[in-house]
Amino acid sequence: MPDSTSPDLAFAAHDHTHCAHDALERAEALTKASGARMTPVRRRVLEILLEEHKALGAYDVLARLAVEGFGNQPPVAYRALEFLVEQGLAHRIQRLNAFTACTHPGQDHAPAFLICRLCHMVAEAEASAARTALDAEAARAGFQVERSTIEALGLCPNCREAA
Amino acid sequence: MPDSTSPDLAFAAHDHTHCAHDALERAEALTKASGARMTPVRRRVLEILLEEHKALGAYDVLARLAVEGFGNQPPVAYRALEFLVEQGLAHRIQRLNAFTACTHPGQDHAPAFLICRLCHMVAEAEASAARTALDAEAARAGFQVERSTIEALGLCPNCREAA
């Protein structure tokens, strides 16, 4: 499991079943602690996102929910995704109009995202240095940053090697 | 006119007619130099974007084109916008699904964007420090960045003062 100072391990070979299971457990604990309700739809959406280190569109998630007997209208997916994002258990990838499970909930809730343009994997990276630089530059213009989006498109180690 | 080391002037009071006219002239020169064709639709779209330091959706642009006798189907707007983005004369703001004219074409084609959540103005800011930090962090994970998106949401100096 990555800590806040090591590069994200999404690209590296790892026991994904364990990684996903672990993330789900931490998610349960976090929501319990914060008083939020982890309902069946919400849990299932998080599980779906955790199945791979990729970003899924709301309609992809919705399709999977529908075959499992949950509602099949867009708000069902969007509401669950919104909840997970608010709780810091998932992230929205602006560039893809899609969502990905947070790989280390409870810490570093504003990472940068590394998106591989070939295999479409998405990893989180520490963004504090970049954010600090951005905030400083914004301050020079008198602008106060409240939230920032930092996303990189490129090649992950695996695809880079393959190419 | 801002240079690459000063904060962007979009938020400051300025002679916008001159600023827009100037940007348009530089755009003409740049396209001419590169062999690209600045057609009436494309020029008009750029002018529309230059009217304000805000981001406009493709359909906003389209509506304005339509009343002026240009085609009124989405591809008309999207194609012109795509052309302008390719030429570095406009930028796409991912967070807003919208487009804004480049305020200093010919230099710094990968700025960060400062988006005011109250007045919706969009300014460009120097992003090289933030990008350098991001690239370094990505490299630690073996990821090779090709393009990156850096956007900040917050309060511009004017709205901050008003609040």
Added chain:
DNA sequence: TCTATGTATGTAATATCATAACACGTCAAC
């Protein structure tokens, strides 16, 4: 236990953003 309240879910309808595919026109090179 009952009921009131807030929260979550289901559903229909619609809004918003974006692209594929093809036809037609224009202009410059040959």
Added chain:
DNA sequence: GTTGACGTGTTATGATATTACATACATAGA
């Protein structure tokens, strides 16, 4: 003057997202 590249117009459709309202469910207080 024909060809070929490029730009534009148009139809149709696909993809993403939200509003509004009805229903169900959980939990706290009477």
